[in-house]
Amino acid sequence: MxxxxxxxxxxxxxxxxxxxxxxxxxxxxxxxxxxxxxxxxxxxxxxxxxxxxxxxxxxxxxxxxxxxxxxxxxxxxxxxxxxxxxxxxxxxxxxxxxxxxxxxxxxxxxxxxxxxxxMPSSSQAKEEVEDDTGAESEEEDSEEEEDDDEDDDEEEDLEKQAETFIAISAFIGEQEGDLTVQKGDLLSILSKNPDGWWLAQDSSGNKGSVPRTYLKVYQDEDEEEEAEDSETEEESEEEMDEVSKTKQRSQKSAWDIVRKEVLEMNATDVLAAMGAIPPGFRPSTLSNLLNEGKTYRGSYYLQPELSQSQLAFKDLFWDPDTGTVRPRTSRTSLSLILWSCRMIPTPGVGVQVLSRHVRLGVFDGAKILSNIHTVRASYNSKNPKTWTFSPRMVGILPSLMDGDCFVRSDSQSPDLGILFELGVTYIRNSTGERGDLSCGWAFLKLFDASGVPVPHRTHELVVHGGTPYEKGVDVDPSITRRATGSMLQQMMASRKQPKLIVKLKSPNAKTRANLNLLPDTLVGSRCSVRLLTLYRQVLADALLRDRLTMQNADLICSPVLATFPQILDQTDLLDALRSVWAEKESALKRSEKRDSELLKTLFVEVYLDTVFPLLHSASLPSSRWADDELESQRARAIFDRAPQGALAALLSADHAQEAFDIAQVTYDFLSPTRAAATTS
The missing domain is CATH 1.20.58 (Methane Monooxygenase Hydroxylase; Chain G, domain 1)
Structure with missing residues (x-):
């Protein structure tokens, strides 16, 4: 054959x-x-x-x-x-x-x-005409080359004299010995190698190699004005042909565009070029917001918010009748259960997935209005396109896997809803580079056009590609193209569309009472609600009951108030506290469980005996997202240490502690970050 x-x-x-x-x-x-x-x-x-x-x-x-x-x-x-x-x-x-x-x-x-x-035929014809001009065109070209050589010589002389350069674009070091710089950083050049890689030192004293193409001679404003004036005078004295100047400018602008596009290629573009990710994948929007600072973290939103006058609190009030925090109802207060994600494409060869997760937050179509909460998904290797979540956490199971969440928001926006971003944390096998990708996003609007809340039931949300600010982007365009045929083909294509299944429900009376003690805006795991309400009650005692006057803004000596918000960003420490507290609370009598003062005292003791000594322990590695080995080391350090009291743990020779800082035991409710956020 x-x-x-x-x-x-x-x-x-x-x-x-x-x-x-x-x-x-x-x-x-x-x-x-x-x-x-x-x-x-x-x-x-x-x-x-x-x-x-x-x-x-x-x-x-x-x-x-x-x-x-x-x-x-x-x-x-x-x-x-x-x-x-x-x-x-x-x-x-x-x-x-x-x-x-x-x-x-x-x-x-x-x-x-x-x-x-x-090149089009007109350009070719123009070149033929220019070739026919003979010696004249050769003379003009030679003059242009001489001018270019003079400019290059002047630029080289300026570079030889200058010692300070500015980065015109961000550069991330690819291997050992490279210096990572950001756009606008000032660098001192130590040596200029002929291969184009210059040895530079930044303002922090870090040294490394930087490509010459990323650098530009630094001039202050006066020097730049003088340089511009001198250039203007020289251009006015020169008698260059207008056609040749236009041609040079067009060539230069075209080259600048190409150079800019090449230098701004990010890791996602490289993976897309390799065919390792679907077309609808993007860099994770919510992950980037989390990495910018504390503004979108739960520890930030747990703090009391100052009123517009900054003379009182906006969301923390004292109830003299009950002697505790006054409950506050929000416009949105509900329970949310993540069930599963279906038909989610997976990255291709050369990329190892470290974590599959869903990040969610309150969204009005333009910006995130709450903290960003993360829930990690599990999957079966035989069916990697289906992600599942645990509906409820009990015992010592990690709260990071808890798909049972709560959402509170006091925003009056008519477009208020919950934004879900499906993401993966990956590592490239060839380079070892880590990154976060968005596999798509979904939006659940909480109110209809007339302001009526959406029904509390199971919702099947279509997952869109791109970012939340892009419209009409598909995660996998090939599925959409198949849906243009018969009705049967459309039904089959609809079943292959990526979807997120969530369930909205009203919290029961006990959960609703606890949620009303929390800040007006907060998103988190429902298994941690009890601990958060106890912290808020201890916080209210210190700020509203025990202060000498409401105008007193002195620092408060309280390790619990000073450090408890930090464990919201370290879920393994929160799980340790939750486990020990569940054991202590189950051993209480029914009358003791109704004694709020006893519960607050016991909560402070449990926190100081378990979590507080671990926060600044030298033997506890720093947390890092999606690092299995590091997570195992932290788990052994946390759960292998038996509670022995805060003072005994801090003074023990077996457990080394970091250098003491007064911020570990003092609470400042007028921190600059919180005050700045309330005034903006």
């Missing part, structure tokens, strides 16, 4: 695969041989030539692909146009990677082969 004939499109695909392998090998070799010695410089020169050859191969393959039609195939090919478009996108991403590589190898030269490959 004769072998099956390969079609032209398949041939182009094989050529693209071969080019991609060569590019990957070249980039790996450049990373290995990057340096300042003479032998390495020769290696980089050879790599520059190979890079140019690969760019020419990409251009030639692209031209071949554009000429192909469906009629050229020896046999019918399904979805031909889409396959051809995908191949064009692959070649485009390879070309962008080669441009970025060319910048690294030879920063002073513009990467890429000839730009006349796909």
């Amino acid at each position: 004769a072998p099956k004939r390969k079609g032209p499109l398949q041939t182009v695909q094989r050529n693209t695969d071969d080019i991609k392998k060569q590019v990957d090998n070249l980039m790996q070799e450049v990373r290995q041989f990057k340096g300042s010695t003479e032998s390495k410089a020769i290696t980089l020169a050879d790599a520059s030539e190979r890079c140019a050859q690969l760019q020419r191969s990409v251009e030639e393959t692209t031209r071949t692909l554009k000429k192909l039609t469906k009629a050229d195939e020896p046999a019918p090919v399904g979805n031909y146009d889409q396959r051809k478009l995908d191949e064009e996108n692959r070649l485009k991403m390879i070309q962008e990677r080669l441009q970025a590589l060319a910048l690294t190898i030879s920063p002073a030269e513009k990467p890429g082969p000839s730009q006349n490959a796909d």
Whole structure:
């Protein structure tokens, strides 16, 4: 039997695969041989030539692909146009990677082969006319080259004299010895290597190598004005042809655009170019907000909020009749259960998933109005596209896996709802780089157009691709394309759409009473509500009952008030406290459980005996998200230590503590971050 004939499109695909392998090998070799010695410089020169050859191969393959039609195939090919478009996108991403590589190898030269490959016929005709001018055009070109050489010489002299440079773009170190800088950082140049990698030192004293293309000579405002004035005078004295100046400006602007796009390629673009993630995946929006600071953390929203005058509290009041916190009802106060996520695409080869999770918060369509709460999902390796959550946590099971949540918000926005972001934390096998990706998002609006709350039932939410601020983006566009056929095809495609199943329900009377003691805006796990209400009661005693006057803003000596909010960001410590408290509370008599003063005293004792000595223990590793080994070490350090009293634990020779800081035992309710947030 004769072998099956390969079609032209398949041939182009094989050529693209071969080019991609060569590019990957070249980039790996450049990373290995990057340096300042003479032998390495020769290696980089050879790599520059190979890079140019690969760019020419990409251009030639692209031209071949554009000429192909469906009629050229020896046999019918399904979805031909889409396959051809995908191949064009692959070649485009390879070309962008080669441009970025060319910048690294030879920063002073513009990467890429000839730009006349796909030039229109009018441009070619113009070139022919220019060629016919003969000696005149050669003289003009020589004059332009001399002007360019003079500019380059002046720029080189300025660089030799300058010692301070400014970063024009952020650079993240790729290997040991590189210096990570942010856009706008001032750097002192210690040495200028001929390969384009300069040894720099930042304002903090950190040293490392930075690409020359990321740096620019730093000038203050006066120097810049003088430079602009001198440039204006020189330009007015020069008699250059207007046509040639326009041509130079257009070439420069086009190069700046290409250079900017290449330098701003992030890790998500690289993964998309590799085909490791679906088209609808994006960098995690909510994860980035969490990493910006404490503004979107539960520890921040647990603090009392000052009123507009900053002379009283907005959400913490004393009830003299009961001698405790006055309950406050919010516009939104409900229980939310995460059930499962279905048909969620998984990252491809080369990416290892460390965590699958859902982040949620109150959202009005424009901004997040609450803290961001995270719930980790579990999955079966046989069915990785289905995520499940535990409906209730008991015993010592981690609250991070608790799918039973509560939501409180006092916002009056008509578009108020809950934003869910499905995300994964990954690590690239080749580079060891970690990152957070959004696998899609869903929004559950809590009120209809007339302001009536949505019914408390199970909701099946469609998961959209992109970010919450993008509309009409699909997680997997191929599923949407299949839904354009018959009714049966649409039904089958609908079953394959990514979806999130959640259930809204009204809290029972006991849970509602506890929720009304919490801040007006807060999202969290329902298993921690009891601990949060006890903390709020201790906080109310210190701020509203025991202060000498309401105008007294002195620091309060209380380790519980000073450190308890921190454990909301370290869920394993919160689980340890919850476990010990459940044992203590179950041993109380019924009359003792109704004694609020006894419960508050017992809560403080349990906290000081269990969690407080661990917060600043030298043997407890710092927490890190989605690190299984570190989480196991922390779990052993937490649960293997038997409660022995705060003073005994702090003075014990077996358990070393960090250096003492007065902030560990003093509480300041007028902290700058909280005051600034209330006044903004």
